[in-house]
Amino acid sequence: MSLGRARSVALLGLTGIAVDVEADVTTGLPAIRLVGLADRAVNEAIDRVRSAVANSQLAFPAQRLTISLSPAALPKSGSAFDLPIAIACLAATGVVPSAPDDGTIFIGELALDGRLRPTAGILPSVLAARQLGATRVVVPSANAHEARLVSGITVKGVASVREAAQVSGADIDVVDVAPLRHPRERTGDDESSSAAPPLPDLADIIGLDAAIDALIVAAVGGHNIFMVGPPGAGKTMLASRLPGILPPLTEEHALEVATIASLVEGSRREVHLATTPPFQAPHHSLSAAGMVGGGPGIVRPGVATQAHRGVLFLDEAPEFATNVLDSLRQPLESGMLSLQRAAYSVSFPSDFQLVLAANPCPCGQASATNDVTCTCTPVQRLRYLSRLSGPLMDRVDIHLTVPRATTAIRDELTTVTTTAEARDRVLTARHVALARWGGTCNARVPGTQLRGARYKLPRPVTSSIDSALHRGGITLRGYDRALRLAWSLADLDGTTTPTTDHVGRALYLRKGILQ
């Protein structure tokens, strides 16, 4: 009888694909059929759409209704298709004029009363819509702020399906309804609700000066770091203070972080552009799918992607399953995760700074200076840290021993480093590095540029790592990583190129424990 159309976007990871929603009303007993590889959440859209339309005092067709989502072979997931399905149905019954494609994309989940709920994945969908040439997106009003982070596309936030129909040209009155908001958000004080909780300060840490220095070096170059020490030494405290001393995210990086946050928790909280790097500290029971992404239906990003542009902290690293740890090798090398499935493949950005912490042995008491309290056998000790595979450890630049602090009292002689001071030093040094390499930090500089004619260090300076490489003490990748670390040390000291001392310290930081 009549056909209605609306456009939307399906997400495969963070990549958007244009989806045409068609609704066809034909004579026959009332029945609704949805075709186009819809998952459970999309199939349930039928019931939400029917109630939402009926409760909005709009006519829902009491005839045979066929809804098609194309491309038909692309798996579709999630509740964001509710709104385009509703608009297509209203177009089929003639409530909304069936205009030719006017470049409008509809995204949003419906409540049964006809209002629109905050929906996950709005930001990546709007980015994709712009890329696909759309000129306007219609989104739930709770997500309008998030959608406006994307420039170059008109964003229309609507509170109800009735308003969405009117925006699409329907000749109806809009009943004013209170828009549905994210659960945690309070009305009226946007500023206070969006402010992040204060980060813990470096000044809380006593008696770990060497460890703090190493942490600052890691922050300057974006180096991965491995901390070994007895329980209670302060490894977790150190790691949790790393985001505070890292440089703030650039606008571009903040948008990447917000895009991932939108996909993961866009339906639960409002997504803002945050300048603090993300910090992810998963429990060691984490599965490989939880780490790199997975799940039923469309693959969801894992912890490694949620830590993108930030810090991934694995406390009690040897307790993680070895396949979970080794799944990090690809993102550590390329900053990307590519996941293949039978029907499709997705890539997630996954450029994080890895922080590992471990006890030296199962009982945790082994140490170079005072070994008497350790009750572990030599074999147990050997096995414990060998769970961290060689290829993984080779990608970690700083190996740090965190000793148990011998004093809890702070006197005039102890130096206190605050987060603010450390961050100033990191910012200055990072600025030098970014200017030198043209926008990348030391840890991400390609080996060819590092060893290229312009930045090649003279032979006498590199003699210590040259001989370590010659002896087989470090790999060629380890050689490059030691060089990068030397640059970070030089940047921190304010010298233009690394000296023999910097290279020596870099080698020491790299081989600090596992001798």
Place this chain on the structure above:
Amino acid sequence: MRNRQLGVRGEDEAVGYLSARGYLILERNWRCTQGELDVVARDGDDLVFVEVKARSSVKYGHPFEAVTPRKLARLRILTVLWRAAHPDVTGTARIDVISILLPNHNDADAVASPHIEHLRGVFQ
């Protein structure tokens, strides 16, 4: 029994509607152990089994929505039973559904004037 009266009035209206369109009414309210056929009629070569749904408003959904796949399956069984009971009647069987909205002064949501919709050959 207001609903029962509504049903009878609806069937009367449906029979009038079908007769006006040249249908020959063969039987009304044929009952057996499996259930009841509202109207059996002849439309040219077709033997038409009609289910009539009468309502006074669409407050609880359109009358057509009350014809569930399960009811439709039972209608199909009834057509076979009717044909077994009338071996002399020939023709191609067809199942139609008629929806009737009738004014009712007892119902505040009722429609103002009668409204008839006819779906032909609903069994697919």
